[in-house]
Amino acid sequence: MLRRSPFFYKVFLLLLLVCGVFSPFSAVAASKNFLKAFSSYKSSLTTIFPNDSVIPNSVFEGACQFPKGKIKSVKESLEKAFGHIIVSQKTVENIFKAVKYLSEFRSHFFNNNESIYVYNRPGFFAFDFQVYIDGTVFIHLGEKDPKKAHGGFKEFSRSLRLEDNKLFGSLRFSLSDKNKVEDLKEELKIMRAMEKVPHNLGFDYFGIYEVSSTDKEKYYEGIFQTELYQSTLEKYTITKTSIKDLMTLLLQAAKAVENFHKKGYAHMDIKQDNFLVNSFGMGKYNLTLADYGLSEKASLTPTINSLLGTRAYKDPYFCELERIDTQHKLGFGDKKNADIFSLGMVFYGMMFYNHELKDLNLRLNVEARTKFKGFYETHCDEIDLEKLIKLERKWIEERNEGIAKNYIAYSKAHAIFLKKIEQHKKNSDIMYNSTPEELKKLILKMISPIPEERPSVRRVIHVLTGFMKRL
Ligand SMILES: Nc1ncnc2c1ncn2[C@@H]1O[C@H](COP(=O)(O)OP(=O)(O)O)[C@@H](O)[C@H]1O
Numbered sequence: 220m221l222r223r224s225p226f227f228y229k230v231f232l233l234l235l236l237v238c239g240v241f242s243p244f245s246a247v248a249a250s251k252n253f254l255k256a257f258s259s260y261k262s263s264l265t266t267i268f269p270n271d272s273v274i275p276n277s278v279f280e281g282a283c284q285f286p287k288g289k290i291k292s293v294k295e296s297l298e299k300a301f302g303h304i305i306v307s308q309k310t311v312e313n314i315f316k317a318v319k320y321l322s323e324f325r326s327h328f329f330n331n332n333e334s335i336y337v338y339n340r341p342g343f344f345a346f347d348f349q350v351y352i353d354g355t356v357f358i359h360l361g362e363k364d365p366k367k368a369h370g371g372f373k374e375f376s377r378s379l380r381l382e383d384n385k386l387f388g389s390l391r392f393s394l395s396d397k398n399k400v401e402d403l404k405e406e407l408k409i410m411r412a413m414e415k416v417p418h419n420l421g422f423d424y425f426g427i428y429e430v431s432s433t434d435k436e437k438y439y440e441g442i443f444q445t446e447l448y449q450s451t452l453e454k455y456t457i458t459k460t461s462i463k464d465l466m467t468l469l470l471q472a473a474k475a476v477e478n479f480h481k482k483g484y485a486h487m488d489i490k491q492d493n494f495l496v497n498s499f500g501m502g503k504y505n506l507t508l509a510d511y512g513l514s515e516k517a518s519l520t521p522t523i524n525s526l527l528g529t530r531a532y533k534d535p536y537f538c539e540l541e542r543i544d545t546q547h548k549l550g551f552g553d554k555k556n557a558d559i560f561s562l563g564m565v566f567y568g569m570m571f572y573n574h575e576l577k578d579l580n581l582r583l584n585v586e587a588r589t590k591f592k593g594f595y596e597t598h599c600d601e602i603d604l605e606k607l608i609k610l611e612r613k614w615i616e617e618r619n620e621g622i623a624k625n626y627i628a629y630s631k632a633h634a635i636f637l638k639k640i641e642q643h644k645k646n647s648d649i650m651y652n653s654t655p656e657e658l659k660k661l662i663l664k665m666i667s668p669i670p671e672e673r674p675s676v677r678r679v680i681h682v683l684t685g686f687m688k689r690l
């Protein structure tokens with residue numbers, strides 16, 4: 220996905236010939252402004268190395284002058300990260316040779332504020348690598364990484380920092396339109412604000428680069444490196460993890476959300492996938508909240524209901540509002556409250572056997588998500604405008620009925636769950652029985668269909684801390 224189109228290469232080579240100089244790496248204003256916002260960072264405009272002629276093949280001939288021990292340690296670190304794959308010594312040596320060549324000749328080809336992205340070159344070196352402006356080199360495990368993952372927007376894989384063989388998480392994203400550039404800028408700004416905030420994620424390096432161009436448009440991609448975590452919270456559930464360990468994770472997750480809110484942001488996409496976890500054994504964990512792609516600032520003007528986010532975790536009351544009061548604007552308080560709901564759904568997914576409420580909320584959100592989804596496809600042949608308006612109205616009525624029905628179904632099921640728990644009925648079918656009753660109730664309150672009934676995140680932390688002391 221990071222490859223430039225063949226058309227680009229042709230244009231690129233042509234430019235070289237016409238201009239006689241090696242300067243096609245001009246960035247558009249958008250990316251320059253983007254970088255300005257992060258000028259205090261080891262951030263940079265990254266230049267892709269598109270053609271083999273820039274590093275001549277002769278660079279790879281001749282004996283290797285780098286310490287054997289260092290080459291070996293990089294080779295072994297890569298092999299360890301891959302699990303089984305053998306990494307050839309030649310690949311590592313050639314990366315060292317290429318890096319040396321680039322550091323000697325970079326001023327011939329690049330501006331000082333440009334980092335360099337080099338594609339793997341089959342037959343010479345098997346990995347993409349990147350040289351930041353401060354000289355830091357990352358070898359990207361990329362597509363071959365057995366731990367590669369993706370969310371709705373970014374692609375994750377690991378990268379090895381050459382100086383100390385330390386692995387980092389690398390996140391790539393495509394910036395095909397202007398809005399995405401703005402979204403990413405906002406996300407990185409939040410990450411920067413979260414840098415020293417416990418249980419929240421900052422970033423260490425980032426680059427943005429042009430991947431393909433046409434006469435009218437340029438396409439960019441970006442990559443940033445962050446601290447690496449072993450897994451997401453998805454892995455930790457009542458069926459596999461002890462109550463004590465789960466409680467440690469729940470508490471850290473609640474603190475993460477509290478800290479995030481205190482910084483003046485609502486997350487809007489809280490779910491297991493967006494919590495990252497390192498486990499050190501003996502019940503010791505470090506958890507962080509990540510992915511600020513949908514996060515919103517407190518100072519943002521209240522917005523009319525927005526149904527973006529992950530459906531099963533999204534506040535069902537937002538759907539109901541969308542139905543009963545289409546003009547209702549959601550402020551920071553509403554959004555923080557929605558985060559508590561999502562956090563409650565995370566806890567519910569981890570601590571309950573029976574996931575009926577999650578399924579019902581998913582159904583409700585699917586119903587509510589897009590007002591006209593499928594409508595115009597269904598009625599694309601209709602040319603009578605009046606008829607179309609009538610059909611539209613009917614379509615919305617049906618959708619609203621669906622929302623109302625699903626909201627009631629969720630509320631009913633929620634009330635039944637809560638009653639069962641309050642009456643201390645035997646409920647091993649829905650909940651692990653050694654879980655304290657008060658915790659079951661707390662989680663159920665967090666996922667109440669009525670926002671006012673949900674506890675504050677402070678209250679959640681208070682109750683969880685109490686349990687921890689008793690365990
Ligand atoms: N620092 C990291 N360490 C380990 N895994 C990560 C890290 N960052 C992201 N991931 C993995 O990549 C996935 C996608 O990252 P995320 O930031 O949530 O992107 P998206 O905006 O696409 O959802 C995460 O759900 C997780 O599995």
Ligand SMILES: [Mg+2]
Binds near residue numbers: 371510
């Ligand atoms: Mg995500």
